[in-house]
Amino acid sequence: MVVDSAVQQKTIHPMVEKGGFPVDADSTIFLFKGIGPYSLEERAARVREKLTALENVNLDITPLKVEYNQEVNDILCQDQIILSINDADAQALGLSRRATTEYYKDLLKNALTQEEEGFSNLLFVNIGIALLIIGLFIFGLKYYNRLFRLLAFKLQAQKGKVFKGFKVKQYELLTVEKQLLIAGWLLTVAKYALLLFIIYLLLPALFALFPWTQGLANKLIHYVVDPLVALGHKIVGYIPNLLFIIVIVVILKYFLKLLSFFKKEVATGRLEIKGFYPEWASPTFNIVRAIFIALAFIGIWPLLPMSNSEIFKGVSTFFGLLVALGGAGxxxxxxxxxxxxxxxxxxxxxxxxxxxxxxxxxxxxxxxxxxxxxxxxxxxxxxxxxxxxxxxxxxxANEEEGLILHTTVTIGYDVPWREVHKLLVEAALATEHIKKKPHPFVLQTSLDDFYVSYQLNARTREIQKMALIYSELHKNIQDKFNEAGVEIMSPHYGAHRDGNQSTIPQSYLPEDYRAPSFRIKTEE
Structure with a gap:
């Protein structure tokens, strides 16, 4: 490896005095400043972890690459950032950032490159380990299936013991057979889900044995670990909100129980409130319960997961619109x-x-x-x-002296009104379920051109038999009037008369009454 003469004159270990932090065991790579959210120590620890994971990687298979960015330069292996170089690291070496990056790249390449013979020996060992893992998996698969068959037999043996059917009052929601069917289906789902999970865990273990698949192994592990870690952080962060929701629900539950107790007391009459009737207890309880449930929901809503997301808002708006449009009536x-x-x-x-x-x-x-x-x-x-x-x-109306039933007949002026009153009262008293006291009475509601309207009023307690009472009352009125020779009619006079005869009933006229005759006078 050929290194710039300016670099050869630099001494590495004195970098500690300048505030450098060593990354590798040989103290050849030093970092001088944190990047982003990572402090200097955290940054060095992450680089050390990545280098440890790449100890057995051959550079002919996994070459190092460099990306030059505006703030930092990145050294990558298998598209994974191994080391980032910032201006502080370059200034400590007295080089440009680009020269420092190339220098550290060469150091990393020398550290990661190994003898071909050693690599070949390790490769054969890893192949043996992989074959062993696969063999153990196939061997264990036989007993894995036996285990779940045994569990299926155990489920069937619980018929009538654990599985007794499920009833809601008199309705059998789940029979024993349905319960066993559902339990067997869940057991099958668990069997294959667990098998897939085991295979998924075995793949990273196998991929990690070979340099050219180690990156894929890391990705598979991160696909599982990263969501679980993120979920764990969210669950831990959500615990205060969850506790607040639980407190609200518990308080609401026991408050509604207290209201239900008072509702029963008022409804049964054991608790009397002036001006408040027992039949108001249930609707008032329902109104108050709805109000407090709505208030609790308003308090819980902002604490729900994803309550501020656009999807959540859109769905809630959609349902609100449906209720507004369809629930007006x-x-x-x-x-x-x-x-x-x-x-x-x-x-x-x-x-x-x-x-x-x-x-x-x-x-x-x-x-x-x-x-x-x-x-x-x-x-x-x-x-x-x-x-x-x-x-x-x-x-x-029946709660005091009884309900007043009434019916109207129209009788001509030629029938004395006292006789009509008498006949109507007799008909009422002859009717079953008509009260004798208070006595039935008659009202003359109008004096029309050809007849008088008589309204019979009688009291009864049997309001459920109103139709039968009216029917029998009308029968009795007909019978009483027929027996007395009085026509129930509304006469309209069409005969020609001289108009001299009085329309006063005959009983009111003198016995020697004679209708006056026409007087005709002629003049000579």
């Missing part, structure tokens, strides 16, 4: 359902009339209310529609 029904609950218009089991629908309330939900009509029809009414229509609650 649902949200209006939810709000209407809450309003109806706190209005206390009705409760489950009440007989109501909503719009034109009459029936019993069977279900109250956030989105709709289900009504069972007297014809056994189940009608589902959206809550947003209910909030815009009037609601009649017959059950609430």
């Amino acid at each position: 649902a949200f209006s029904n939810i709000i209407a359902g809450l309003v109806i609950t706190y209005m206390r218009s009705f409760k489950i089991g009440d007989r109501v009339k909503i719009g034109e629908v009459i029936g019993d309330v069977k279900e109250k939900a956030l989105l709709n209310t289900k009504i069972k009509t007297i014809k056994n029809e189940i009608i589902t009414i959206p809550n947003s529609q209910m909030i815009n229509s009037h609601t009649i609650n017959y059950t609430t």
Whole structure:
């Protein structure tokens, strides 16, 4: 090797006095300043590690290369940077950075170059080791398969012991056979996954035995080690956020349990709050629970992994848009359902009339209310529609003196009103489920051109039999009026008359009453 005369005059060991740090055992390569995040000592240690890994590399197979950059010059072996030279290293030697780089390249080449004979002997040894590793792997593969067959038999033996099926209430979600099938599938996946992992670990061991594949071995190791190290650093760095999330979840869990306890106490009536009704307990609990879950989610969201990534933001925005576009009607029904609950218009089991629908309330939900009509029809009414229509609650009206049923008949003026009142009251009292007290009563709602409108009012407690009671009441009205000889009609008079006869009922007229005749007078 021919070295520049200026370089030959330089002494190496006195470089320690200038602040140099030796890299190799022979103290031929010195570094004088750190690079990037690495201090001088860390930089020297990394170079020493790389040189140790290349001790058995033959330069005919793995030549050294140099890359000249603006800040530093790099010496590479198999596309891996072995040593970087900066201006401080060159100034300490009294050379230019380029000359220093070439000088250290020659030193590295001499250190890494070995006798061909020694290399050949080592190569044969390494080939023997590789064949031994492959043989042991093939031999162990036989027992590896036996091991997993034994585990499969062990799984089958657990039928009825560990694998007993899985039920959710009365529904059998997983039978014993399905559990065994899933367990066998998982065991097969584990078998081949572990085998691939072992092969992946064996490849770097084999590649590391030969100089021309050592670089590939390092890459395979880094493919596994680097992600695991990065993942480990991220997990360790995420521990404070994880602890904070756990604290929030635990506090929320026990706070909701406390709220659930008070909800049950209020709903059952054991705890009374003035102005707060028991039926408000469940919806109020649901509202408060939703609010606190939302607040906890807002607090946890920034702590989630990748919460600030663009992908995470895009997905969350997309789902938010879907909810906004598709949930407008649902949200209006939810709000209407809450309003109806706190209005206390009705409760489950009440007989109501909503719009034109009459029936019993069977279900109250956030989105709709289900009504069972007297014809056994189940009608589902959206809550947003209910909030815009009037609601009649017959059950609430029945809580005091009973619900007042009413019906109207029109009778001509020729029938005395007292007789009509009497007949209507008798018909009501003859009807089953009509209360005798308070007594039924009649209202004359209008005096029309040809007839009078009589409205019969009677009370009942049997609101579930309203249709039957009305039907029987109408039958009794017909019977009572027919027995009394009174026509139920709304007469329209079309006969010609002189208009002299009084329209007052006959009972009110004198017995000797005679209709006056026409007076005709002629003049001469």
